[in-house]
Amino acid sequence: MDRNSDRHIISILMENESGALSRVSGLFSARGYNIEALTVAPTEDPSVSRMTLVTRGTEQIIEQITKQLNKLIDVIKLLDLTQDSHIEREHMLIKVRATGSAREEVKRMADIFRGTVVDVTDASYIIELTGSPSKLDAFIDTLGAKLVLETVRSGPLAIARGGRRLAI
Amino acid sequence: MSSSASAGDPITGAEIFVRSLQEQGVEHLFGYPGGAVLHIYDALYKQDKVQHVLVRHEQAAVHAAEGYAKSTDKPGVVLVTSGPGATNAVTGIADAYMDSVPLVVFTGQVPLPLIGNDAFQEVDTIGITRPCVKHNFLVKDVKDLATTIKKAFFIATSGRPGPVVVDIPKDVTAHRCVFDYPEAVEVRSYNPNVKGHPGQIKRAVDLILSAKRPMIYTGGGIILDHAAAELTEFARILGYPVTNTLMGLGGFPASDKLSVGMLGMHGTYEANMGMHHSDVLIAIGARFDDRVTGNIEKFCPHAKIVHVDIDPASISKNVKVDIPIVGGVKSVLGDLIDVLKSTAERPDADALAAWWEQIDEWRSADCLRFDRDGDVIKPQFVVETLWKLTEGDAFVTSDVGQHQMWAAQYYPFDKPNRWINSGGLGTMGFGMPSAMGVQFAHPDATVCTITGEGSIQMNIQELSTCRQYALPLKILNLNNGYLGMVRQWQEFFYQGRYAMSYMESLPDFVKLAEAYGHVGMQIEKPGDVEGAIREALAMKDRLVFMNFLTDPTENVYPMIPAGAGQNEMILI
Numbered sequence: 001m002d003r004n005s006d007r008h009i010i011s012i013l014m015e016n017e018s019g020a021l022s023r024v025s026g027l028f029s030a031r032g033y034n035i036e037a038l039t040v041a042p043t044e045d046p047s048v049s050r051m052t053l054v055t056r057g058t059e060q061i062i063e064q065i066t067k068q069l070n071k072l073i074d075v076i077k078l079l080d081l082t083q084d085s086h087i088e089r090e091h092m093l094i095k096v097r098a099t100g101s102a103r104e105e106v107k108r109m110a111d112i113f114r115g116t117v118v119d120v121t122d123a124s125y126i127i128e129l130t131g132s133p134s135k136l137d138a139f140i141d142t143l144g145a146k147l148v149l150e151t152v153r154s155g156p157l158a159i160a161r162g163g164r165r166l167a168i
Numbered sequence: 169m170s171s172s173a174s175a176g177d178p179i180t181g182a183e184i185f186v187r188s189l190q191e192q193g194v195e196h197l198f199g200y201p202g203g204a205v206l207h208i209y210d211a212l213y214k215q216d217k218v219q220h221v222l223v224r225h226e227q228a229a230v231h232a233a234e235g236y237a238k239s240t241d242k243p244g245v246v247l248v249t250s251g252p253g254a255t256n257a258v259t260g261i262a263d264a265y266m267d268s269v270p271l272v273v274f275t276g277q278v279p280l281p282l283i284g285n286d287a288f289q290e291v292d293t294i295g296i297t298r299p300c301v302k303h304n305f306l307v308k309d310v311k312d313l314a315t316t317i318k319k320a321f322f323i324a325t326s327g328r329p330g331p332v333v334v335d336i337p338k339d340v341t342a343h344r345c346v347f348d349y350p351e352a353v354e355v356r357s358y359n360p361n362v363k364g365h366p367g368q369i370k371r372a373v374d375l376i377l378s379a380k381r382p383m384i385y386t387g388g389g390i391i392l393d394h395a396a397a398e399l400t401e402f403a404r405i406l407g408y409p410v411t412n413t414l415m416g417l418g419g420f421p422a423s424d425k426l427s428v429g430m431l432g433m434h435g436t437y438e439a440n441m442g443m444h445h446s447d448v449l450i451a452i453g454a455r456f457d458d459r460v461t462g463n464i465e466k467f468c469p470h471a472k473i474v475h476v477d478i479d480p481a482s483i484s485k486n487v488k489v490d491i492p493i494v495g496g497v498k499s500v501l502g503d504l505i506d507v508l509k510s511t512a513e514r515p516d517a518d519a520l521a522a523w524w525e526q527i528d529e530w531r532s533a534d535c536l537r538f539d540r541d542g543d544v545i546k547p548q549f550v551v552e553t554l555w556k557l558t559e560g561d562a563f564v565t566s567d568v569g570q571h572q573m574w575a576a577q578y579y580p581f582d583k584p585n586r587w588i589n590s591g592g593l594g595t596m597g598f599g600m601p602s603a604m605g606v607q608f609a610h611p612d613a614t615v616c617t618i619t620g621e622g623s624i625q626m627n628i629q630e631l632s633t634c635r636q637y638a639l640p641l642k643i644l645n646l647n648n649g650y651l652g653m654v655r656q657w658q659e660f661f662y663q664g665r666y667a668m669s670y671m672e673s674l675p676d677f678v679k680l681a682e683a684y685g686h687v688g689m690q691i692e693k694p695g696d697v698e699g700a701i702r703e704a705l706a707m708k709d710r711l712v713f714m715n716f717l718t719d720p721t722e723n724v725y726p727m728i729p730a731g732a733g734q735n736e737m738i739l740i
Contacts, residue, residue: 030299067481073303076357
């Protein structure tokens with residue numbers, strides 16, 4: 001990866017139609033761009049989906065990516081959130097070994113990271129955690145490979161702070 | 169959304185299809201039938217407003233539609249069946265995508281309940297064509313058919329034009345609903361910007377007028393937007409040199425003294441040197457393709473660049489520009505002309521005179537000269553003779569390779585939409601089918617195809633279509649027995665190891681033409697070239713296939729080798 005390449009979060013409003021997602025992912029693979037994370041779901045208007053896409057690239061590549069995305073007929077509007085201040089959150093469910101002394105330790109860690117235990121068995125917990133991707137990374141690192149049984153992450157969601165809106 | 173056609177009884181999807189094309193004013197439909205489109209063909213049979221042209225291979229249908237579109241201001245329209253019908257069309261669709269040709273391609277699809285079942289002649293047409301269309305649609309409900317067709321034409325012909333595929337499952341063409349063709353459609357996510365930003369136009373004019381060594385570099389956008397008249401006026405007001413890309417030839421009269429010819433890999437010395445030394449580059453409807461720029465690191469090192477293009481994604485894609493103007497080239501040129509006319513400022517006459525002196529010096533290198541004395545036919549001489557005998561006013565299509573470059577170099581065009589070739593994708597087999605489309609659009613015009621023995625064999629079966637519709641094409645086969653451009657690169661860059669570039673076991677082209685019911689001619693001596701072409705052109709109602717045995721070792725000059733800058737040309 002180019003050393004000038006920065007992480008960008010691009011939010012896209014698009015027609016909620018079959019094939020729209022593959023137009024976006026196809027564009028990235030056809031032009032050799034990288035997708036780090038991708039989430040998509042319908043908005044309050046069910047005819048519109050909102051996609052949050054994390055990619056990396058130099059300023060020139062990001063400019064091309066946004067132009068090429070805008071060129072897709074199904075794309076209604078997009079915003080590079082990284083240009084301005086924004087809120088970024090990712091959701092994680094993590095299944096952790098919870099036996100013996102680890103049982104208490106894991107619970108304490110979950111509290112420190114403001115996680116919630118949502119499932120309990122003799123041998124494991126499932127912890128729900130929301131935060132920036134780096135916070136989720138830190139939680140996983142803190143628990144260590146021995147305790148982590150399984151993780152699932154949503155990919156980042158992001159929204160611009162203040163008056164800046166991505167809406168039709 | 170208002171309705172232009174009156175409501176009535178429900179009709180089938182196939183009938184809706186045909187009535188939609190009629191409402192759209194489609195006169196020619198290039199296609200090939202098959203199982204999934206039989207309902208549509210039945211509906212076509214019952215009317216005579218839309219003429220269906222039966223090709224011999226679906227790729228040719230798309231190229232014919234391209235030729236039709238490129239030589240007119242109308243979109244090309246294609247109808248093929250599902251599965252292999254669609255996959256055969258893909259090369260043509262990709263070709264149209266690269267050259268921004270407005271096409272609407274209808275593909276049959278297996279019935280909705282069978283989609284995804286690996287049914288007979290099923291293929292994921294939407295998936296396969298997605299990366300090489302401007303947009304595509306799968307019609308899942310007969311109620312959406314008419315509106316989808318209207319949207320397809322709207323998207324294909326507006327903004328930066330391109331091919332749109334409409335995939336229609338067979339059962340949709342049997343289902344019924346009331347026909348209601350919308351007069352106009354809106355696509356909320358698609359609003360191409362035609363008008364250039366006035367502030368940017370003002371800034372551009374300031375820069376343009378400050379130039380000491382200007383160059384106007386224009387591409388296919390001028391042809392597509394029918395802006396040749398505006399470009400010509402713009403250039404003449406300024407007195408600046410104009411160079412055209414391969415796709416832009418004819419956008420500015422080649423015989424005008426301001427023209428320095430084509431630029432790029434096989435462009436003229438004066439065009440490429442002018443580009444390299446320019447201080448202000450005015451790029452209009454061109455996309456800084458690698459065949460134009462040469463090594464991007466060495467491209468126009470001294471120039472400030474103005475770039476006018478309808479497609480924002482073309483701006484600063486390959487080369488960073490200083491003043492971008494997003495807009496239709498016709499509209500923006502009109503605005504540029506208005507601003508130029510309203511200002512008293514004029515270019516620096518002394519600097520411009522010195523610049524022209526320099527350009528004339530480069531011109532004097534006479535980079536397109538070739539040997540006229542030998543006893544072997546030079547391919548350049550054939551093209552030049554065709555130009556002379558048609559007074560430079562024929563429609564000329566070409567295939568891809570050396571002959572394409574010679575056609576571009578030795579048939580200078582004064583008018584737009586006369587030169588039809590596959591520039592972006594470089595599709596061998598494009599020439600003859602595209603000429604068919606041109607001839608349908610211009611039944612009385614002289615339509616010539618300049619080709620080679622490699623390319624022509626990639627769609628040779630269309631000689632049969634030409635026979636069926638009595639298309640009097642003039643085919644000039646520059647037969648050197650080699651895949652010439654491959655051979656040239658092997659000579660230059662692979663120490664003469666001619667791997668697979670020699671065409672063995674060629675057919676007897678004269679007999680082949682005759683077998684299809686056409687006139688065949690064999691021309692072996694330079695002295696016979698003019699007489700043969702004259703004779704062929706006189707046969708107004710016959711297709712004439714002229715097989716010229718040309719110099720097998722001739723190369724295309726001048727040339728910018730890969731990786732070199734525009735000032736590093738190999739001259740002859």
